Amino acid sequence: MHGIYLVTDQTLCLGRPLASIVADAVRAGIACVQLREKTASTRKFLNQALALKPVLASAGIPLIINDRVDIALAAGADGVHLGQSDMPYDAARRLMGSNAIIGLSVETWADVEAAQNLDVAYLGVSPVFATPTKTDTRSPWGLDGLARIRAYSRHSLVAIGGLNAANAKEIIRAGADAVAVVSAICSAEDPFTAARNLVHCFDSSTDKET
Amino acid sequence: MHGIYLVTDQTLCLGRPLASIVADAVRAGIACVQLREKTASTRKFLNQALALKPVLASAGIPLIINDRVDIALAAGADGVHLGQSDMPYDAARRLMGSNAIIGLSVETWADVEAAQNLDVAYLGVSPVFATPTKTDTRSPWGLDGLARIRAYSRHSLVAIGGLNAANAKEIIRAGADAVAVVSAICSAEDPFTAARNLVHCFDSSTDKET
Numbered sequence: 001m002h003g004i005y006l007v008t009d010q011t012l013c014l015g016r017p018l019a020s021i022v023a024d025a026v027r028a029g030i031a032c033v034q035l036r037e038k039t040a041s042t043r044k045f046l047n048q049a050l051a052l053k054p055v056l057a058s059a060g061i062p063l064i065i066n067d068r069v070d071i072a073l074a075a076g077a078d079g080v081h082l083g084q085s086d087m088p089y090d091a092a093r094r095l096m097g098s099n100a101i102i103g104l105s106v107e108t109w110a111d112v113e114a115a116q117n118l119d120v121a122y123l124g125v126s127p128v129f130a131t132p133t134k135t136d137t138r139s140p141w142g143l144d145g146l147a148r149i150r151a152y153s154r155h156s157l158v159a160i161g162g163l164n165a166a167n168a169k170e171i172i173r174a175g176a177d178a179v180a181v182v183s184a185i186c187s188a189e190d191p192f193t194a195a196r197n198l199v200h201c202f203d204s205s206t207d208k209e210t
Numbered sequence: 211m212h213g214i215y216l217v218t219d220q221t222l223c224l225g226r227p228l229a230s231i232v233a234d235a236v237r238a239g240i241a242c243v244q245l246r247e248k249t250a251s252t253r254k255f256l257n258q259a260l261a262l263k264p265v266l267a268s269a270g271i272p273l274i275i276n277d278r279v280d281i282a283l284a285a286g287a288d289g290v291h292l293g294q295s296d297m298p299y300d301a302a303r304r305l306m307g308s309n310a311i312i313g314l315s316v317e318t319w320a321d322v323e324a325a326q327n328l329d330v331a332y333l334g335v336s337p338v339f340a341t342p343t344k345t346d347t348r349s350p351w352g353l354d355g356l357a358r359i360r361a362y363s364r365h366s367l368v369a370i371g372g373l374n375a376a377n378a379k380e381i382i383r384a385g386a387d388a389v390a391v392v393s394a395i396c397s398a399e400d401p402f403t404a405a406r407n408l409v410h411c412f413d414s415s416t417d418k419e420t
Contacts, residue, residue: 087280
């Protein structure tokens, strides 16, 4: 996982269709989309996933489903993102198969240690900074926490929580392989430009750092 | 599907563990348990299903999961119950396999007609009477509606909504193959006795009617 990772939130799209925001972000060069629906019915969640799938597939961008293995399987998504209150990794891997992308949020150091032996595609370092988008998470890792995980973990790290073009550079410097954003794209006045700025920021940071 | 069908609701168990109420109902001779969790996390829902599975399996009683195909697959449950806002039947059948029990709620006559060509194990006729337990459903079918579905449908009918020992007999007379209850067992002072009364009521009604 490498680049800008869009996590969707329909409620933060300012009334605009999620599909159009995702399409803008895809045009701007993001690396991955995680579809997150915390209140939608299964039917609506599935329909949203089915609508996004061809757009992302034709752009070669993986579609990751938040939490719901059933939605991922029914929509032919590329993977699932698991939080610590979601299905355990082993059960999800068994259902999703060996080729699926499985990401895992880590909120405590114990989570980071436990993930070391799991065949996850990435760890979601959550949250790096305090954010109003997610209210059910632990205290923020901060840049120090992110750097500490980077030093310890064998996994790719996707940083999430309060991230935007203004702080992406320091996040990458602290060890993030990908920068996940929600409102920085979903709530942007111009989602395409916002996504493009993030992508440029990511690309220039990694060019200079590596 | 034939007999008393318990639909769980942890919030209606008056603080008692769901597992103990299910165990009481199993001892009393119920025919089926549908685990329904509308607010629990995936992890908690799955753990509840895993906890109930051996109790039910050893009694030869199917465990049906409400809505969530992923929970059903991960827990090795016998089937899923689908509402009209849940995963479409075809997608659920594909994921669950040909042996799974798939039940489907019908809330309108169009639902009843559409279900005629589906290989569902039963239709959940929902709600028969108005009930505070489910607040997201259409207007009640009533006994007339239930009888009309009985005359038309090729499927087994599980009646749900406001059902208890006082009205089970007329429900069966109107054509129900099974009587689903929530609070009549979950909220009963003595769930075992409540379930046993329902089972006796069902058995005596079907003995006399057939």
